[in-house]
Amino acid sequence: MRTERVGGSGQAERREPKVIVGAAIIRDGRVLACARSGPPEVAGMYEFPGGKVEAGESETAALARECAEELAVRVEIGDRVGRDVRMAHGRSVLKVYAARLLHDDQPKALEHQAMRWLSAAELDTVTWLPADAPIVAALRPLLLTAP
Numbered sequence: 001m002r003t004e005r006v007g008g009s010g011q012a013e014r015r016e017p018k019v020i021v022g023a024a025i026i027r028d029g030r031v032l033a034c035a036r037s038g039p040p041e042v043a044g045m046y047e048f049p050g051g052k053v054e055a056g057e058s059e060t061a062a063l064a065r066e067c068a069e070e071l072a073v074r075v076e077i078g079d080r081v082g083r084d085v086r087m088a089h090g091r092s093v094l095k096v097y098a099a100r101l102l103h104d105d106q107p108k109a110l111e112h113q114a115m116r117w118l119s120a121a122e123l124d125t126v127t128w129l130p131a132d133a134p135i136v137a138a139l140r141p142l143l144l145t146a147p
């Protein structure tokens, strides 16, 4: 979706929504859920590790960078999980990809206040950021069928 606003020339400018990517890192039928450390209004709420895609960066490169920065792990990025989720009145969009850890790397919560490996049955035991609800729903069957 494009959002439009009227610029100084009176003509409509088109703005692409900012893309936020998240990694649903799956291991042994569990997904890694990470609790935000801030800002205060969302601190303690769970999300998928990730962040904003920078200019000129691919979504998969952004995910690999964010997983390295936030968790000190290397990941292989797989298929999309769930749909695009519009946030901030359409100014941003959340896209989540399945991922797996490479080289037996062990995640460290370098920027989050907590981390949990959740099975399908445990997905609802944490409070997710509101935008993540459709992604979590789409993830459930994937965890149940994961090898």
Ligand SMILES: Nc1nc2c([nH]c(=O)n2[C@H]2C[C@H](O)[C@@H](COP(=O)(O)OP(=O)(O)OP(=O)(O)O)O2)c(=O)[nH]1
Residues within 6 Å of the ligand: 020, 021, 022, 046, 047, 048, 049, 050, 051, 052, 053, 087, 094, 129, 130, 131, 132
């Ligand atoms: N990483 C991530 N962000 C999410 C999820 N769900 C959700 O609503 N968000 C929101 C929270 C934030 O408003 C935004 C991500 O911004 P961020 O501040 O974490 O991104 P970033 O790591 O690039 O941060 P920065 O460079 O601006 O400090 O997306 C999710 O599952 N994962």
